[in-house]
Amino acid sequence: xxxxxxxxxxxxxxxxxxxxxxxxxxxxxxxxxxxxxxxxxxxxxxxxxxxxxxxxxxxxxxxxxxxxxxxxxxxxxxxxxxxxxxxxxxxxxxxxxxxxxxxxxxxxxxxxxxxxxxxxxxxxxxxxxxxxxxxxxxxxxxxxxxxxxxxxxxxxxxxxxxxxxxxxxxxxxxxxxxxxxxxxxxxxxxxxxxxxxxxxxxxxxxxxxxxxxxxxxxxxxxxxxxxxxx
DNA sequence: ATGGTCGCTAAGCGA
Numbered sequence: 621x622x623x624x625x626x627x628x629x630x631x632x633x634x635x636x637x638x639x640x641x642x643x644x645x646x647x648x649x650x651x652x653x654x655x656x657x658x659x660x661x662x663x664x665x666x667x668x669x670x671x672x673x674x675x676x677x678x679x680x681x682x683x684x685x686x687x688x689x690x691x692x693x694x695x696x697x698x699x700x701x702x703x704x705x706x707x708x709x710x711x712x713x714x715x716x717x718x719x720x721x722x723x724x725x726x727x728x729x730x731x732x733x734x735x736x737x738x739x740x741x742x743x744x745x746x747x748x749x750x751x752x753x754x755x756x757x758x759x760x761x762x763x764x765x766x767x768x769x770x771x772x773x774x775x776x777x778x779x780x781x782x783x784x785x786x787x788x789x790x791x792x793x794x795x796x797x798x799x800x801x802x803x804x805x806x807x808x809x810x811x812x813x814x815x816x817x818x819x820x821x822x823x824x825x826x827x828x829x830x831x832x833x834x835x836x837x838x839x840x841x842x843x844x845x846x847x848x849x850x
Numbered sequence: 851a852t853g854g855t856c857g858c859t860a861a862g863c864g865a
């Protein structure tokens with residue numbers, strides 16, 4: 621694997637052709653958590669591969685980093701349109717409930733904790749180019765936004781919004797010339813515990829990556845920290 | 851309202 625050749629420690633939780641998350645680290649992993657179940661085998665048996673967490677030791681203490689791929693949840697309604705939510709949207713809401721419980725526990729540790737990844741949530745109108753077009757979508761409806769807001773209510777801070785009021789989109793669809801029209805959305809975040817916010821130096825959205833050849837539809841969000849002695 | 855574009859994997863699905 622080429623990332624190992626570059627000196628990274630690599631941990632992956634993946635389901636080929638479906639879901640997957642990974643962490644690369646130059647520091648060794650002290651602990652790894654695969655999904656809400658914790659172990660790789662239990663998680664792959666019982667749930668989708670959407671969460672991986674590593675704990676690292678620095679000379680100034682521990683840092684906990686969790687990468688997620690939150691379910692998309694579309695289409696929201698059942699095809700018969702009886703007003704009932706689809707299995708996919710229900711899975712999304714339940715997954716968010718479990719995430720919120722997971723984060724609540726992490727916050728009791730009072731560690732620098734970084735929760736990052738594809739949240740598949742557009743938190744507010746400023747986070748999309750055309751709010752009207754997204755209304756009712758699984759990424760932009762009250763049920764989803766409320767559960768995302770629970771993270772802030774518990775004390776997690778949206779790192780980008782701590783430093784910028786500009787839209788800073790992280791995703792532009794491959795379809796309908798979305799990149800050309802700057803019809804983007806901000807759905808990828810670094811959410812920080814208070815102890816992580818205290819050490820945040822900068823956040824940078826690498827929108828230039830969307831103009832590469834054969835790009836991803838997402839772009840990287842870089843967070844810079846300088847962890848001090850505690 | 852539909853289809854628009856990708857990746858994965860070899861037809862159709864999910865995003």
